[in-house]
Amino acid sequence: MFGPSFLSENEVEFILWAPYQEKVTLRLNEEKYDMEKDEKGYFRITVNAKEGDKYSFIIDKGEIPDPASRYQPDGVHGRSQLVSLKYEWKSREVKIKPEDLIIYELHIGTFTQEGTFYSAVEKLDYLVDLGVTAIEIMPVHQFPGKKDWGYDGVYLYAVQNTYGGPYAFMKFIDEAHQRGLAVILDVVYNHVGPEGNYMMFLGPYFSQKYKTPWGLTFNFDDAYSDEVRKFILDNVRYWFEVFHIDGLRLDAVHAIYDFSPKHILQDIAELSHSLGKFVIAESDLNDPKIIDDKCGYKIDAQWVDDFHHSVHAYLTGERNSYYSDFGTLDDIVKAFKDVFVYDGKYSNFRKKTHGAPVGNLNACKFVVYIQDHDQVGNRGNGDRLSTLVDKQSYMIASALYLLSPFIPMIFMGEEYYERNPFLFFSDFSDPNLIKGVREGRLRENGQEIDPQSDEAFLKSKLSWNIDKEILEYYRTLIKIRKEFSNKCSRRIKVDKGDKWLVIGLEKIFLLVAFSDTELTSRHSGELLFSSSDFPKNIVSSKEIRVKKGIGIYKYSI
Template sequence: MEIGGRFEDGCQFTVWAPLAEQVAVDIVGHQQESISVPTGLLEMKNDEYGYWRTHAPNLPAGTLYKYRLNDEASWPDPASRYQPQGVHGPSEVIDHAQFEWGDRDWKGVGLPEYVIYELHVGTFTPEGTFESVIPRLPELVELGITAIEIMPVAQFPGDRNWGYDGVFPFAVQNSYGGPTALKKLVDACHQIGLAVILDVVYNHFGPEGNYTGQFGPYTTDRYRTPWGSAINFDDAYSDGVRRYFLENAISWLRDYHIDSLRLDAVHAIYDFGAKHFLQELSESVADFAEARSFPAFLIAESDLNDPRLIRPVQQGGYQLCAQWSDDFHHALHARLTGETIGYYSDFSSLESLAIALKNRFVYAGQYSSFRRRIHGSPASDLPSYQFVVCNQNHDQVGNRMMGDRLSTLVSFPALKLAAGVTLLSPYIPLLFMGEEYGETNPFLYFVDHSDPDLIEAVRKGRTEEFAAFHEQGAPPDPVSEETYKRSKLNWLSRKDKTAGNRAQQRIMRKFYQRLIEVRHQCRVMTPTRSSDIVVAHTGDTLQYKQSMASGDLLCLMNFSDRATKVGLTLGSQTWWQQLNSADPQWCLEEANELTKAEPLPARLSEESGQTLLLSPFSIALYRAEPVSSWSLSRTSL
């Protein structure tokens, strides 16, 4: 049974309000003024579990309604499918069967084949809508992307927001185009070969327009999150709350044909019951996926470095499909930028990146100086495709005071090196929108609240968060529409800027395209264990070998601004160059003497010598035929 208004021989209304003594559907009109519907109250009957129901056989889709509680005030449906007038307005009845899908032949994309492109609908295009994304999809396919990840679209206050202030988890943001427009986007993705990942938030509600407390104990003060009260997954009446979020996940997969869900900050989902909510969610989604023609994956974002999220239930895990490894980003970012503030202080050495490439997490039971405690648990036995990595994403860019992208923090060669390390890693790579051509516009924090007190609280909080950075100026006003506009991708930058910048962005995009092509040709995405990877680092150079049935890979990296020698032990194999970021085709003509390309041999063997001279901030990939074993000249991790 489904929560909320739906069609089944008419409109079936269901709402969970376990503490209410009286509930009625308050019909307030129709979304189209030309359509007349009988307004007034429809009485509801409850069951022993606190669910109130009524059936209205003659109400059309588009009917606007609220729920009247205890014959007092009326509130929007907490399981509303659409809020056409925003978070404070009435809910709209949606008939999902009215949409004609064209993706009947869609079989999905396997998790190991994911190359993810994260985008924010509001800033991805000038229009900031679902339908305006569709014309850009062929360019992403040409790039080599196999899945887009859409930042949260559950209804939030106003017209602009990152999406993590959502208060109606079932409703699709009205300013983006609503339910039908989202379906059109997903349908278009599937017809062009792209999977769709949707970011969902099950750890808190936003601060404005959250009326769930009028209906029942959806939150609890037993635990606190960085955003306030926690979702009630294990306190009194939690059965109804758990069911609400389980149904929400299935709704996205069923009604919108979403391929995968990215679960936001699961470390802030508190549940000390016998069966954790995440395990129940995993089981529910697995059962649903068995009945459709393409898979459904759950990908967790977590700050805990806890492999229990993805371990089988038999091993005490929750059996999610994959999780993010932020350690990879932190180690790569700290090395390229030299930043040591905050959590970057734990990742100051190149050894951190070497460990991340081999062992999934850098901190897997080691002491963290930043956290002042032991952090994480080993995950090296788990396959590589269960970890998602990036060199930038919405959090790592947007939570900087000025929203700086990596393209504004490091040199062009270093930017290519970052791309290479990410896309040639054994993990699932994630690109943040615009990264592929070196977008320089910031991605800032922005909101569109209507409560003056809340607006001031957000401004004050943002200022206090960056108090240590005031010598760099004040953070941009998160409420200003200009802050939002500054965060939009500048798709015309490759045409409108200086000739040098145009050339750099053109080269960068082609380089990304080549990296993804090499990733597939060399089957870098082949599932591997930590034992399949040997890593070594000396000074500013890092190399790793990956053993695969399709042919071994040797990746060489130089993190210095000077050309640096790297020692090799090649064994009896012959290695063929697949890519070198310092090749002239990937460099600007005006490159100075320090960054000019250093030719590397197309073929390596025992007779080639034991050293190579790597260009500054460069990465090179070689491939060999399979052999039984090989070793590195440096100490392996």
């Protein structure tokens, strides 16, 4: 792999890909060693070294950390530190079928007051009791400063120092596995953060043809791209083999540009599958090619923003920005039946036709949610759904996605009605970057609280002020899902009326009343659970009166 490798307890090989450089010197503690360069631009040297030693590389621009560093104890500008990453695992990796995935997305820095892996371990039993089966962790590779969402990371192999570093992460994963929880890591291969990025001085790591709004994008298809692809694929292997991660979530794959005969996403998917692992993608393209196993990139599943937008816009009445394309019950119906609301349909917001039909792809190819870090955090005030709608609407939204045939994802705190915001926060040291972030978040998102401030970060921490009714409601929904799951089937019947839906799944059906109303169901069943006043039994074609809420019924035999 790229970076340092322990050949023995006291012998380390250092590898740096730096074709732009004619000479590179390794500085290990206070000793200096000239490295040898090969025809592909790799510099190598093997020297006596041990765990804890600090090192850096001296190039024509000065002294820099290792871009493939395994640990940055002093941050993105500090020297790298050797860690052997030897850990006594007490658990085995967790294998979970797609139909059994119930994901819980969390941010280590705000999940607990301490904001570390060690403190997060103390919440694992709570997550087991909730009923989730997998934890998705927002990016943990080293970012500037002490607080960040993680998408400004610059050292793909180094675990964030303020979270506890690599061994603390291993401990967290091991403890999760002992409890039967899979761990999914959010990784960013579409760009590298703007501060602490020294790779641009070493070689053509980044594309000269494509740009992203967030930073330089990797060179996956131009000259020297073979080595860049290896750098990323080695990183995929690293998380799976060294840290025993069970799956990856790939950030914003629509910003991964690659016109090679074989897309890097397909390479990532195939490598992951060869190791018995899975991959989930975030994409706003509404393009089934990403998850198609026959003629696509073979990614296992992808996030579906359309489901979120349909439910959110209808319940909140918001019509700004991309919500202008949504807001009717028909959108929710289409999301259940066809997954993408925009599947080759003209989008007024985008001013073009958007998306393509998913065909017969099964439901477990799609991850749905009513909140996530983006949909909450990219609001100016970081508003959670709990502060935007009444409690019955909140419970309706929760049941719609948790009992859908798709893979559900809970955003941390949602399950107990957290009301603290989740704001955007960062900790850059470059004055120009700080100015740009402040002005950009205010202009584009309306965020008035300074993202660089401690206030933005501290306000975003979970309060753990638990609403017991909502927490018990989520536990119940998850139990019902586990017992009556559609098992990836998209065989769904949906009836729609004025402010009501009846959603027929394989073993259960949902009566959804968005206000006190009368409705007629074509299904007969016995009440399993309801959020308000619903009859204990439903007879097909008989009119009933219900209060605003949701009723979950088991089909009558």
